[in-house]
Amino acid sequence: MAQLLHQLLYDLRQRCCHLLAELGQLSPTLAAEAVQYRDQMAARLARTGTLIEAMLADPGLQDPLLVRNYFHDYKRLSEQMHYVEAGPVLALKHFGKDDLAMTRVVARVCQEINFPYRAPLCATLSAHYYWALPRMDLIFVPCGEPFHLLALADLYHELAHFLLERDLRQLVRPLLRLIDKFFNRMVKEARQKGWPAESVARFDERRRQWKRYWYAEFAADMLAAYWAGPAFGWSNLRLCTNLGVELFEGVDSHPADAARHAGVRSMLLQTGHGAAAAQIDVRWAELVALTGQQPPTEYDLVYPPELLDQMATLLCSSARNMGLAAWCGPVAAAGPHVTNLLNAAWDQFHASPDAFAAYEHTELTGLRQGLGLPPG
Amino acid sequence: MSSLSNDYGASADFASAVNAAVLALKRAVSRAEETLVGQPAGEPPPRERLALVLLDLARQLSVEEATEDVETPLPIPEDVITRLKAKHRAQLGWYLDDLRQTAAALQGKGSVEAHQLHVLDDVCDAADATASASFRRLWRR
Helix, strand or coil, X not given: CHHHHHHHHHXXXXXXXXXXXXXXXXXXXXXXXXXXXXXXXXXXXXHHHHHHHHHHHCHHHHCCCCHHHHHHHHHHXXXXXXXXXXXXXXXXXXXXXXHHHHHHHHHHHHHHCCCCCCCCEEECCCCCXXXXXXXXXXXXXXXXXXXXXXXXXXXXXXXXXXHHHHCHHHHHHHHHHHHHHHHHHHHHHHXXXXXXXXXXXXXXXXXXXXXXXXXXXXXXXXXXXHHHCHHHHHHHHHHHHHHCCCCCCCCCCCCCHHHHHHHHHHHHHHCCCHHHHHHHHHHHXXXXXXXXXXXXXXXXXXXXXXXXXXXXXXXXHHHHHCCCCCCCCCCCCCCCCHHHHHHHHHHHHHHCHHHHHHHHHHHHHHHHHHCCCCCC | CHHHHHHHXXXXXXXXXXXXXXXXXXXXXXXXXXXXXXXXXXXXXXXXXXXXXXXXXXXXXXXXXXXXXXXXXXXXXXXXXXXXXXXCHHHHHHHHHHHHHHHHHHHCCCCCCHHHHHHHHHHHHHHHHHXXXXXXXXXXX
16 A cells, blocks of 8 residues: 555655756846745755655555555645645746736835735736735736736735735634624524524525635735725726626635625725725626626625625724734835825826826836836 | 635645644554553643544534634634535434544543544545645646
8 A cells, every 4th residue: 555655755756856956947147036935945845855755764654554644644745746836936937027027016015015924926927817825925917917007906915815824813713703603693593583494504505605715705805905995996896897707696716796896895994995985886886787787686695794894894903903004095105105006096097098008107117117127 | 716725725734734643643552552641741742732623623513503713723624524524424423422532532641542543534534635625626727
């Protein structure tokens, strides 16, 4: 039984060595941020290599009582290897000027919002919009994003996912407790009102959906709105207009777009952006009218407005306690301030969408200059 | 995709931590029974952590409405609970007894019996399957 594992550990060791060699052979002209990131990933790979060697040398691998547990460990190591290959090594091998530009934008954003961790590296390789690998300190963005402003607020949503993966005690546990408390009350009230058993049972499935993935997406949206202000609300509206299908139906990993919009609004109200939230709502209503869609029955039971408001209140308080900086309006800053820039960009876009391209180009040129980058 | 990444992170961390604790326990069983008897000094802390995981699991599996989250060292991913509930649905009462008795054995000074190691391996299997499934969702779409 242990022969398979033993053999595949040699394969894993070989792959680990190869990835380390790949990192070592990267261009000597790599930017400082990428060099630092490379060194971190090389250290991680070296630690993984040590674990592989230890497992290969462990006589326990032949013990029938232990081999299944070694199998589990092997799978985690194998997954780690795939992660490094598909994330950091891919990003570093293709790291160019656009990636450096986005990396510096993200770093500046991290300073502005008091991000409590090292700023991630950014790679402009994504074919799946914005997404993050918090375990690898990496954010992927589409290749066109270094040249536009209106979607950049989605960076804040991705940065929020880093906190949600790392801050269990301060962020995740309180959110999960809130969700449990809410649905406990719903079940209790439903029973007291004599709802049919099947209707009461549906709360269990909803609770599971919320606690599995949805809480993270709502929380990431709300933290993004906390940090980026109305720019994130507008960016979210744009994304739903461009890529949305069923506004009132969620999928396994993501809640309904309409509910996410409501969550963003709740946070914008918490941070004093009521007027902007109202303006976004007007445009949102236009989107809904264009689609001709309506909320299905029980929509408010799947996405209770009260729960969204409670989440926003809790997150706002938690964020303040963690020292995270909310955007409350233009900030006086020496040098470029990305959050100011993004909110001003949306104001300019609304005022003059036909002239926005020239404005955007000018602002991006100034931003690049301020970040020590050549013009794009 | 980022929430899938978060999900994998949580499930992989849980699977690794539980597996490491069970492996340490089994090594102690293999080496010398005496090390399991007596005070926890010399016993790896994972023994108590495992006990808390089992008790948290029993708590979450046993009520129709979830009680408030108790601060356990390892938050249990929802899918692990779903898997174990589905697997032991037909004899859930007995399974809950197994979890509690195994937890008691871990928290006590006596040795851990073979059938209790089986209970722990069952949790490891569910945790591993959850992490693997989460990984596939993230990378193979």
